[in-house]
Amino acid sequence: MSALTFTLKQETAQRVDMSPLVCQLLKDVSIDDIAAIELQNGKRKIPVSELFDISGADTQNIVIKNSFAKLDFIAKDLQDGSITVEGEAGAYLAMGMKSGTVTVNGDVGLYAACEMKNGLLTIQGNAGDFLGAALPGNKQGMKGGTVLVKGNVGQRVGDHMRRGTMLIEGCAGDYCGSRMIAGTIAVMGATGRFLGYAMQRGTILLWRQPKLSATFNDCGTHTLAFLPILFKSFRKFDSKFAAQAIAFNRVQRYGGDMAEKGRAEILVKLPSAGQNDSAFSAESFH
Amino acid sequence: MLIKLTGGTVYDPASGIDGQVQTLYVQDGRFVKPPAEGVKIDKEYDLKDKVVMSGAIDMHTHIGGGKGNIARMLIPEDHRKDPVHRSDITRSGCGHAMPSTFTTGYRYAEMGYTAGFEPALLPINARQAHMEMADIPILDKGGYVMLGSDDYLLRMLTAKKDQKAINDYVAWTMNAAKAIGVKVVNPGGINAFKFNQRQLDLDEKNSHYQVTPREILQVLATAVKEIGVKHPLHVHGCNLGVPGNVETTLNTMQGIGGLPMHLTHIQFHSYGTEGDFKFSSGGAAIAEAINKHKNITADVGQILFGQTITASGDNMRQHANHGFANPNKWVCMDIECDAGCGVVPFKYRDQNFVNALQWAIGLEIFLLVDDPWRIFLTTDHPNGAPFTTYPHLIRLLMDKSFRNDMLATIHPEAQKMTTLASIDREYSLQEIAILTRAGAAKLVGLEDRGSLAEGAWADITVYTEDADREKMFEKPDYVFKDGELVVVDGKVVHTKWGTTHIVRPDWDISVEKDLQKYFDRFMTMKVGNFKISDDEITEDGRGSLTVHGLNHVT
Numbered sequence: 001m002s003a004l005t006f007t008l009k010q011e012t013a014q015r016v017d018m019s020p021l022v023c024q025l026l027k028d029v030s031i032d033d034i035a036a037i038e039l040q041n042g043k044r045k046i047p048v049s050e051l052f053d054i055s056g057a058d059t060q061n062i063v064i065k066n067s068f069a070k071l072d073f074i075a076k077d078l079q080d081g082s083i084t085v086e087g088e089a090g091a092y093l094a095m096g097m098k099s100g101t102v103t104v105n106g107d108v109g110l111y112a113a114c115e116m117k118n119g120l121l122t123i124q125g126n127a128g129d130f131l132g133a134a135l136p137g138n139k140q141g142m143k144g145g146t147v148l149v150k151g152n153v154g155q156r157v158g159d160h161m162r163r164g165t166m167l168i169e170g171c172a173g174d175y176c177g178s179r180m181i182a183g184t185i186a187v188m189g190a191t192g193r194f195l196g197y198a199m200q201r202g203t204i205l206l207w208r209q210p211k212l213s214a215t216f217n218d219c220g221t222h223t224l225a226f227l228p229i230l231f232k233s234f235r236k237f238d239s240k241f242a243a244q245a246i247a248f249n250r251v252q253r254y255g256g257d258m259a260e261k262g263r264a265e266i267l268v269k270l271p272s273a274g275q276n277d278s279a280f281s282a283e284s285f286h
Numbered sequence: 287m288l289i290k291l292t293g294g295t296v297y298d299p300a301s302g303i304d305g306q307v308q309t310l311y312v313q314d315g316r317f318v319k320p321p322a323e324g325v326k327i328d329k330e331y332d333l334k335d336k337v338v339m340s341g342a343i344d345m346h347t348h349i350g351g352g353k354g355n356i357a358r359m360l361i362p363e364d365h366r367k368d369p370v371h372r373s374d375i376t377r378s379g380c381g382h383a384m385p386s387t388f389t390t391g392y393r394y395a396e397m398g399y400t401a402g403f404e405p406a407l408l409p410i411n412a413r414q415a416h417m418e419m420a421d422i423p424i425l426d427k428g429g430y431v432m433l434g435s436d437d438y439l440l441r442m443l444t445a446k447k448d449q450k451a452i453n454d455y456v457a458w459t460m461n462a463a464k465a466i467g468v469k470v471v472n473p474g475g476i477n478a479f480k481f482n483q484r485q486l487d488l489d490e491k492n493s494h495y496q497v498t499p500r501e502i503l504q505v506l507a508t509a510v511k512e513i514g515v516k517h518p519l520h521v522h523g524c525n526l527g528v529p530g531n532v533e534t535t536l537n538t539m540q541g542i543g544g545l546p547m548h549l550t551h552i553q554f555h556s557y558g559t560e561g562d563f564k565f566s567s568g569g570a571a572i573a574e575a576i577n578k579h580k581n582i583t584a585d586v587g588q589i590l591f592g593q594t595i596t597a598s599g600d601n602m603r604q605h606a607n608h609g610f611a612n613p614n615k616w617v618c619m620d621i622e623c624d625a626g627c628g629v630v631p632f633k634y635r636d637q638n639f640v641n642a643l644q645w646a647i648g649l650e651i652f653l654l655v656d657d658p659w660r661i662f663l664t665t666d667h668p669n670g671a672p673f674t675t676y677p678h679l680i681r682l683l684m685d686k687s688f689r690n691d692m693l694a695t696i697h698p699e700a701q702k703m704t705t706l707a708s709i710d711r712e713y714s715l716q717e718i719a720i721l722t723r724a725g726a727a728k729l730v731g732l733e734d735r736g737s738l739a740e741g742a743w744a745d746i747t748v749y750t751e752d753a754d755r756e757k758m759f760e761k762p763d764y765v766f767k768d769g770e771l772v773v774v775d776g777k778v779v780h781t782k783w784g785t786t787h788i789v790r791p792d793w794d795i796s797v798e799k800d801l802q803k804y805f806d807r808f809m810t811m812k813v814g815n816f817k818i819s820d821d822e823i824t825e826d827g828r829g830s831l832t833v834h835g836l837n838h839v840t
Binding site for chain 1: 359363614615
């Protein structure tokens with residue numbers, strides 16, 4: 001059975017709420033009924049068939065083609081199944097996702113992986129601000145699962161993040177890991193200002209020396225036995241993080257944010273003797 | 287337009303009509319005499335076998351003012367769960383614990399309510415509160431101006447100013463803030479909080495002003511009586527939520543010396559300290575005291591289980607309770623020289639001993655107070671529960687077996703600590719009409735409201751009799767506001783704007799001399815700007831003012 005494929009006919013002026021088109025809601029629904037589902041488009045409601053050409057039949061394997069940056073709430077609350085987006089995705093991608101896999105070929109908007117609970121989200125392009133964050137006013141952001149971003153990410157990555165792993169091959173904007181409760185964020189590229197702002201617990205893993213606030217204390221150099229195990233767990237991903245060459249166990253450890261609980265750590269890779277670091281120099285990210 | 291409402295079963299306690307079949311006529315917004323033979327009836331509604339009451343009045347509901355907006359900002363997750371879409375005649379918004387202004391109006395009307403009174407109209411924020419209430423469609427509204435922790439009054443008391451000067455200040459403030467009553471919240475306690483006192487009992491002195499809550503209650507209750515305001519002093523007492531506060535509340539009732547006084551959300555002030563958990567019901571003692579003291583009225587402030595948010599001027603008590611915030615976020619703030627504000631989200635749980643007993647205490651008070659004219663149906667929206675739970679609450683009062691079924695599901699220790707199961711009383715429809723209509727109109731001092739008599743404004747609710755009272759009261763067949771049909775089958779079909787109810791007690795113009803100096807010295811606002819003019823309420827073309835009469839002042 002081939003994947004259920006929605007091919008966008010043409011871009012709309014207003015944003016589209018894609019939340020009805022997820023695997024668990026389409027299970028055992030006929031193609032005709034799917035075509036008749038109404039999507040909120042700005043203040044109008046339009047049937048799926050008006051927006052997309054529909055082909056294929058496997059509702060547990062959805063492909064969205066010609067996607068563009070105004071398709072919001074793709075894979076919202078996704079429970080099992082897989083969704084592949086060819087093109088860009090709008091805001092709130094994989095918000096509240098419970099399980100399954102989501103892959104986006106292009107860039108994604110604000111609040112991707114917002115309050116995500118589990119599963120795997122892969123973003124080939126860049127992600128906007130508030131990746132894996134909590135909705136405004138909410139107390140807990142991403143609560144589990146893995147987010148893999150091959151490009152750069154915006155500001156406030158992992159704001160209020162509670163659990164889970166965020167792997168960022170590119171650079172992160174300001175306030176990376178702000179108000180983080182727990183979890184792991186790994187950033188290969190550069191990080192912006194106010195890293196770990198008001199962070200309570202959790203780990204930020206870095207390959208490059210960040211600019212740290214005064215409320216983070218230098219705890220010295222460490223050899224951490226858990227790091228090789230952590231890196232080994234990344235092997236299964238199609239990512240730079242899977243490469244053996246990027247693994248390390250010698251770090252400079254910083255504790256903070258002392259303006260908060262202060263039980264979080266920022267681990268920065270120490271250049272070890274004889275190791276060639278050039279593969280991860282700044283050039284590879286720009 | 288002449289409307290005929292034919293053959294409904296009418297419950298109009300204000301006119302002493304208890305379930306008689308009557309035909310009512312409405313013209314130009316008011317009830318009129320049956321017209322002469324041959325006069326053309328423009329519209330007739332057949333109300334055979336329907337229950338007809340006047341529009342309900344919520345005499346204590348937090349629907350305007352800064353704390354409401356803080357509450358809205360604090361719980362966006364609650365709004366997200368209850369979005370309200372626009373329709374051709376209604377506007378979009380959001381609902382649940384602290385709904386948007388428009389949704390507040392629609393949802394009240396859809397339950398048959400046609401008026402709501404904001405009990406914490408801070409003088410300095412009164413303009414904002416009125417503007418916010420101006421955005422509540424359909425409902426009539428009004429507010430009780432909050433005094434008692436304002437520095438000006440406390441300075442007057444410290445300086446031993448005479449009662450006349452205080453009367454003038456109270457009357458002046460009521461006029462300036464466009465109020466229909468006076469409320470006092472934790473008398474002097476909000477101010478004492480600013481001087482680092484974290485509790486203040488009835489006879490405990492404010493460490494700065496050396497004034498006790500009892501003195502404040504005494505002078506304000508006297509002032510309200512002497513300037514002729516019909517709504518008695520509206521009192522949110524000391525020690526809200528503190529185990530053992532039943533003593534304070536009884537003491538407050540006795541200590542007022544026969545002056546009219548309304549004790550609000552009294553459920554929160556009826557706690558004893560007995561039992562294994564040092565928390566017990568004072569419901570019976572409170573009800574007995576209310577039965578005995580005819581000068582006392584009370585509304586219950588029933589809690590109902592579920593998520594809500596508590597918003598109060600009582601920042602002393604809100605600060606003390608912030609540890610219970612659920613979700614864990616809260617706000618306490620000072621409001622310049624006037625009072626304070628505390629907003630704490632709360633989830634009342636039936637398996638929590640304290641919450642379960644609070645639920646039972648509220649119901650005990652409802653059922654043990656004999657005189658339905660002196661007890662009022664409130665949840666202190668949104669503090670005990672959102673107002674949308676009223677139909678459920680009415681069913682609890684009217685249906686003993688339902689009540690006992692619910693009682694059987696709460697925390698077992700709480701069941702042992704309440705006498706609720708042994709109370710047989712069931713409210714009648716007439717009594718519900720008193721609690722929510724006639725009694726409330728009388729208490730607030732509304733003329734020509736809460737009644738179906740000739741000459742009264744035609745605020746009407748029509749229900750279909752149903753043994754399940756919750757179903758009956760949550761979906762009226764028709765609601766009329768000022769003679770216009772606004773709700774059919776529990777859905778808004780037409781919107782209009784209600785009026786703002788106020789009183790205008792007299793005051794001596796010389797009071798402004800001192801106030802002018804005080805404002806110039808301490809306040810961020812000039813005294814001229816502090817006073818709300820009539821135009822501010824009416825100039826947008828949809829607001830209006832209805833001035834009610836005063837008691838004859840001797």
